[in-house]
Amino acid sequence: MNASGDELAPDVRAILEAARERPGGETRVSVDARSFPEAVAETEAAGRVPVIAEVKPTSPTTEGVREDDPVELAREMVAGGATALSVLTEPEHFGGSAESLRRTREAVDVPVLRKDFIMHEAQLDVVESDLVLLIARFVGDDLPDLVEAARDRGFQPLVEVHTREELTAALAAGADIVGINNRDLGQLEVDLGTFEGLAPEAPEDVLLVAESGVKTVEDARRMREAGADALLVGTAIMDGDVRQNTETLTQ
Numbered sequence: 714m715n716a717s718g719d720e721l722a723p724d725v726r727a728i729l730e731a732a733r734e735r736p737g738g739e740t741r742v743s744v745d746a747r748s749f750p751e752a753v754a755e756t757e758a759a760g761r762v763p764v765i766a767e768v769k770p771t772s773p774t775t776e777g778v779r780e781d782d783p784v785e786l787a788r789e790m791v792a793g794g795a796t797a798l799s800v801l802t803e804p805e806h807f808g809g810s811a812e813s814l815r816r817t818r819e820a821v822d823v824p825v826l827r828k829d830f831i832m833h834e835a836q837l838d839v840v841e842s843d844l845v846l847l848i849a850r851f852v853g854d855d856l857p858d859l860v861e862a863a864r865d866r867g868f869q870p871l872v873e874v875h876t877r878e879e880l881t882a883a884l885a886a887g888a889d890i891v892g893i894n895n896r897d898l899g900q901l902e903v904d905l906g907t908f909e910g911l912a913p914e915a916p917e918d919v920l921l922v923a924e925s926g927v928k929t930v931e932d933a934r935r936m937r938e939a940g941a942d943a944l945l946v947g948t949a950i951m952d953g954d955v956r957q958n959t960e961t962l963t964q
């Protein structure tokens with residue numbers, strides 16, 4: 714696997730370089746995590762679509778910055794029916810912070826994903842969350858150790874993949890929550906066909922999250938029909954009334 718940064722979009726190379734330099738926490742965290750699989754099952758039982766709504770103030774592919782208090786946005790997303798939240802903690806390219814995550818998790822009772830570009834173990838110790846994102850392409854051969862290190866701290870690791878090779882690596886590392894990212898980190902292009910192509914390769918007992926590019930109810934339906942247990946949605950929820958947008962996608 715390629716963790717070197719070759720063939721990545723310039724924005725992604727910059728994200729990766731900054732991530733490598735970012736310090737970790739000084740004290741090992743220990744999390745009493747809210748169960749994401751249980752939250753998904755409860756949403757399904759209620760006949761709604763499990764959505765992880767993302768508090769994403771900005772990104773390399775978004776115009777402008779949303780300056781609202783992340784806690785207020787998060788509350789609106791939960792009121793709109795979000796099963797879980799994703800909070801960006803990457804500061805330089807996504808406008809996130811560990812403090813936003815800490816405050817948000819305190820204010821809601823749904824599971825919260827820490828959305829960042831974690832490169833080494835000490836970076837797991839920056840802030841508590843229920844789920845933590847590990848990107849297979851970025852961490853390369855360190856993936857099994859990072860999955861174990863995350864679980865040792867009580868986190869539920871969400872391992873992100875984009876290719877068959879990365880999916881194989883995620884499963885070999887013991888991942889049981891896998892995000893298939895429709896956004897290609899090489900060109901930053903989004904293709905919902907990525908999820909459709911890879912989802913059948915995952916075992917039944919793996920919880921599958923369709924990440925990126927879900928904009929409409931039709932997109933959501935398409936991902937669910939392809940086997941998505943949950944959807945991770947940022948831009949389409951952040952653009953306008955976040956409560957209304959979440960309600961529309963979770964119905």
Ligand SMILES: O=C(O)c1ccccc1NCC(=O)[C@H](O)[C@H](O)COP(=O)(O)O
Pocket residue numbers: 724725728767769772773774775894896898901924925926927945946947948949
């Ligand atoms: O969203 C970006 O512009 C981006 C650019 C470079 C690397 C990663 C990026 N996004 C990370 C994500 O995984 C998305 O925030 C997440 O899947 C939600 O996607 P979307 O609903 O399309 O905003």
